[in-house]
Amino acid sequence: MRIVIIGNGVAGITAARYLRKLSDHEIIVVSEEAPYHFSRPAMMYVSMGHMTFDNTKPYEDWFWKKNRIELMHDTVIAVASSNAGLHISLRSGSTIDADTIIFATGSEPAWFGWTGEHLPGVQAYVHKSDLEALERNVQGARNAVVVGGGLIGVEAAEVLHARGLHVTMLVRESGFYRRVFPAEESDIITKHIAAQGIDLRLSTELDRIVGGENGGRVNHVISSSGECIQADVVILATGVKPTIDLATQSGLNTDRGVLINDRFETSLPNVFAIGDCAQFEHGVEQLWYAARAHGEHVARVIIEGAGPYVRGTYFNSAKFFDLEWQVYGVIPPESDESNSVYWNDASSTRSVRIAHNNGIVVGVHGIGVRLRQETCVNWIESCTSIDIVQKQFQKAVFDPEFTRKVTV
Amino acid sequence: MNYIELTVPDAMRNHGTMWSRWKNRGVPAYLLALVLTGFYILVYWFPEPLAPLASLLDPLAQLLRGSAADRWFLYGTVYTVAVLVMGVRMLLRYRTQRYHVYRTLTLMTVQLMMSYLIPALLARMGSKEFYFSYFWPLKPEYLFPSNISALVQSDNGLLMFMGFWTITMTVVATPVLTYFYGKRWYCSWVCGCGALAETAGDPFRQNSDKTLTAWKIERWMVHSVLASVVAVTGLIWWANVDPASPVAPYAQDANNVYGFLIGSVFSGVIGVGFYPLMGARVWCRFGCPMAAVLGLLQKYASRFRITTNGSQCISCGNCSTHCEMGIDVRAYAQRGEDIKRSSCVGCGVCATVCPRGVLKLENK
Ligand SMILES: Cc1cc2nc3c(=O)[nH]c(=O)nc-3n(C[C@H](O)[C@H](O)[C@H](O)COP(=O)(O)OP(=O)(O)OC[C@H]3O[C@@H](n4cnc5c(N)ncnc54)[C@H](O)[C@@H]3O)c2cc1C
Ligand code: SF4
Numbered sequence: 001m002r003i004v005i006i007g008n009g010v011a012g013i014t015a016a017r018y019l020r021k022l023s024d025h026e027i028i029v030v031s032e033e034a035p036y037h038f039s040r041p042a043m044m045y046v047s048m049g050h051m052t053f054d055n056t057k058p059y060e061d062w063f064w065k066k067n068r069i070e071l072m073h074d075t076v077i078a079v080a081s082s083n084a085g086l087h088i089s090l091r092s093g094s095t096i097d098a099d100t101i102i103f104a105t106g107s108e109p110a111w112f113g114w115t116g117e118h119l120p121g122v123q124a125y126v127h128k129s130d131l132e133a134l135e136r137n138v139q140g141a142r143n144a145v146v147v148g149g150g151l152i153g154v155e156a157a158e159v160l161h162a163r164g165l166h167v168t169m170l171v172r173e174s175g176f177y178r179r180v181f182p183a184e185e186s187d188i189i190t191k192h193i194a195a196q197g198i199d200l201r202l203s204t205e206l207d208r209i210v211g212g213e214n215g216g217r218v219n220h221v222i223s224s225s226g227e228c229i230q231a232d233v234v235i236l237a238t239g240v241k242p243t244i245d246l247a248t249q250s251g252l253n254t255d256r257g258v259l260i261n262d263r264f265e266t267s268l269p270n271v272f273a274i275g276d277c278a279q280f281e282h283g284v285e286q287l288w289y290a291a292r293a294h295g296e297h298v299a300r301v302i303i304e305g306a307g308p309y310v311r312g313t314y315f316n317s318a319k320f321f322d323l324e325w326q327v328y329g330v331i332p333p334e335s336d337e338s339n340s341v342y343w344n345d346a347s348s349t350r351s352v353r354i355a356h357n358n359g360i361v362v363g364v365h366g367i368g369v370r371l372r373q374e375t376c377v378n379w380i381e382s383c384t385s386i387d388i389v390q391k392q393f394q395k396a397v398f399d400p401e402f403t404r405k406v407t408v
Numbered sequence: 409m410n411y412i413e414l415t416v417p418d419a420m421r422n423h424g425t426m427w428s429r430w431k432n433r434g435v436p437a438y439l440l441a442l443v444l445t446g447f448y449i450l451v452y453w454f455p456e457p458l459a460p461l462a463s464l465l466d467p468l469a470q471l472l473r474g475s476a477a478d479r480w481f482l483y484g485t486v487y488t489v490a491v492l493v494m495g496v497r498m499l500l501r502y503r504t505q506r507y508h509v510y511r512t513l514t515l516m517t518v519q520l521m522m523s524y525l526i527p528a529l530l531a532r533m534g535s536k537e538f539y540f541s542y543f544w545p546l547k548p549e550y551l552f553p554s555n556i557s558a559l560v561q562s563d564n565g566l567l568m569f570m571g572f573w574t575i576t577m578t579v580v581a582t583p584v585l586t587y588f589y590g591k592r593w594y595c596s597w598v599c600g601c602g603a604l605a606e607t608a609g610d611p612f613r614q615n616s617d618k619t620l621t622a623w624k625i626e627r628w629m630v631h632s633v634l635a636s637v638v639a640v641t642g643l644i645w646w647a648n649v650d651p652a653s654p655v656a657p658y659a660q661d662a663n664n665v666y667g668f669l670i671g672s673v674f675s676g677v678i679g680v681g682f683y684p685l686m687g688a689r690v691w692c693r694f695g696c697p698m699a700a701v702l703g704l705l706q707k708y709a710s711r712f713r714i715t716t717n718g719s720q721c722i723s724c725g726n727c728s729t730h731c732e733m734g735i736d737v738r739a740y741a742q743r744g745e746d747i748k749r750s751s752c753v754g755c756g757v758c759a760t761v762c763p764r765g766v767l768k769l770e771n772k
Contacts, residue, residue, distance in 0.1 A: 010723070039722060039723040039724050039725060041722040041723075041724055042722070042723070042724035042725055042726075045422075045724060045725075045726060045763075048422070048423050048424075049422070049423055049424040049425055049426045049427045050422040050423070050425060050426065050726060050729070050761075051426060051724075051725055051726065051729045052426050055725045055728070055729045056724065056725055057725075058723040058725065058738060058739075058742060060619060060620065162421075162423045162424075288722050288723075289719055289720075292719070293719075315718070315719070315720070317720050317764045317765065318764075319763040319764070322419035322421075324763065324764070324765050326720070326764075326765055370717070370765035370768070371765075372717060372718075373717050373718025373719065373720060374718055377718070398717055398765060398768050399768075400505060400506075400507050400756065400759050400760070400768065400769070401506075401507050401756075401769060402506035402507050402510060403505075403506060403507075404506075
């Protein structure tokens with residue numbers, strides 16, 4: 001059997017690795033962005049000089065050949081199915097026949113048709129090409145505007161700040177990440193970002209982007225409140241959307257993403273979709289961790305006929321400049337004393353919140369405190385009472401040795 | 409001082425590390441490597457040109473050791489100053505992490521006291537110039553019969569203490585401490601080579617080679633050196649016990665060859681000279697027999713490991729990039745596996761640079 005995977009992001013690559021582990025089938029990965037898999041969340045570390053681009057590759061280049069995973073640096077332009085099987089056409093002109101296809105095409109920036117969004121100096125921060133664009137755009141630049149207060153937005157702001165630019169951030173919510181964070185946590189992050197020297201404009205959106213004289217590079221942006229903000233670089237970090245054009249053109253059912261059931265099966269037989277581009281009945285799961293889990297599970301479905309994919313207890317993590325954040329389970333943004341226990345140390349940059357539902361723990365949240373996933377998830381999944389969790393909290397602390405104690 | 413409160417919003421950052429020509433094998437790095445290598449060659453084999461420099465230190469040498477400064481005093485002073493000055497840099501850079509603060513302070517203190525002041529004072533007292541922080545097999549001669557029996561059988565209490573110290577540290581403390589804390593108790597908290605690597609060498613840590621090939625070479629080399637030092641020590645003892653044996657005449661030659669190739673060329677000239685090119689742990693990783701012993705203990709008889717926090721790894725590679733021992737930490741972390749590698753010196757920098765809180769040094 002020949003299995004072709006479209007996209008060498010973490011979803012596609014994990015699928016390829018597990019397919020190899022579980023079978024002897026022929027595996028081909030076609031991807032257009034980069035010849036070898038790299039870690040997308042690591043892009044910012046390249047832009048800040050913490051790592052080289054080569055350092056973002058999780059596997060050495062010999063790995064693929066040794067594991068008989070064929071890599072093709074090309075773009076899939078069409079997928080067709082006939083009685084003879086599946087057929088893939090590549091931009092380079094060649095075609096591949098396949099027995100099984102996995103769409104792992106990921107996502108792309110979601111922009112909203114702003115005036116001026118195509119001016120030179122305006123970019124996204126999602127793909128390798130954006131990394132390269134940033135290198136060009138920061139040359140000689142002094143002011144930058146980041147639009148969007150999500151996880152990519154804050155990374156973009158940190159990168160531009162590290163490159164010595166004065167950064168203004170336009171954030172729709174009234175507090176940073178307030179849509180996800182309870183008020184106290186949002187406040188800690190908001191203050192921390194402001195303390196770095198980022199000009200944070202809350203409850204503010206982008207109205208339009210304006211170029212300089214003679215239609216050149218971006219010069220300034222106009223905010224929803226009518227303010228004019230100087231900008232030599234603009235990063236639009238207003239979210240991502242699944243990359244589905246190829247799937248739609250190939251006749252797969254799509255909505256926001258490629259529609260799949262809980263075994264990653266699309267509307268076409270022997271065609272699967274995983275990672276950022278896939279949409280379950282309940283929606284999309286656009287996370288690194290989810291994409292990795294999808295990749296493993298789809299391999300089990302294809303090789304072992306595994307049953308439905310069951311997502312474990314939710315978890316996520318990020319870093320807001322110097323502050324790390326980790327979450328397990330559910331932390332409603334409207335959490336308060338009535339349904340959560342909150343701890344915050346004297347310096348007020350470290351905090352822990354344990355959310356509960358009538359005394360039963362449903363979520364654990366840490367800022368500036370590392371939390372052990374196994375312990376937190378275990379508490380949540382076994383419906384542990386808040387008293388027990390508070391009493392045993394040290395078990396969940398994953399901070400480096402000698403770090404000051406958390407006293408929830 | 410409560411450095412946590414003062415500096416939390418100002419954590420360790422690696423901004424620009426990969427663009428620095430000093431840190432990333434640019435021309436200045438090669439020049440520095442040349443200077444360092446040259447200095448070692450002069451110290452070991454052509455000390456003449458260093459004499460005027462050494463004589464500048466005469467007052468200090470008189471004060472500490474009660475004798476004029478020679479090349480070794482010059483070398484020891486330069487080394488200790490490097491550890492102290494770059495140690496201060498290290499303390500500033502990693503000030504928000506107590507683990508680094510404590511171990512850096514310990515390394516600086518041990519270097520200053522055990523490797524510099526105490527040996528000098530011992531020399532001044534007319535006693536044996538003894539380094540309490542070095543043991544066999546890093547200092548093979550400490551377990552040679554000439555040395556050990558002289559010390560243990562001495563009627564001078566201090567010398568006797570040195571003898572028992574050496575034996576106890578080598579035979580008892582090393583395995584026991586390594587069992588509880590891993591190799592790091594020595595390599596990242598006590599050892600003088602470690603002290604220089606962790607302070608002066610910190611800017612170069614990302615230059616270590618992370619490939620699988622490098623790991624293979626490392627295992628061959630470091631264990632060969634260990635085998636050599638065991639052989640040399642065995643020969644010396646054999647020759648001592650049975651002076652008439654056919655190997656006796658060669659024992660001292662073998663020791664000399666080892667001393668030249670491993671003790672001088674490898675640990676000194678290459679070990680420090682190549683800091684800017686291959687990272688600061690070239691010697692520790694490819695050559696040090698003490699590291700090999702501790703590594704075997706760490707791998708097979710220790711509670712120490714770096715644990716991985718569930719599935720939180722985003723495969724970014726910061727940990728691998730900044731591992732001075734060239735361990736591909738990410739390869740384990742992204743699979744959710746604990747890291748138990750004999751070469752790990754437990755410096756803890758992987759855990760510090762990890763943006764997702766995935767790694768923790770634990771003795772469990
Ligand atoms: C800056 C940034 C930081 C992030 N940080 C985090 C984080 O910290 N934690 C987290 O959980 N998530 C993070 N994410 C999200 C995470 O990166 C994604 O969820 C994950 O990469 C999705 O993996 P994937 O394999 O589905 O898709 P992708 O990584 O997007 O890979 C899809 C690949 O398919 C290729 N492709 C698409 N169409 C074709 C075609 N027709 N032919 C050939 N190739 C094609 C694309 O070029 C791309 O290389 C971050 C995202 C960004 C942009
Ligand atoms: S630094 Fe942390 S997140 Fe990055 S690869 Fe290493 S363990 Fe994973």
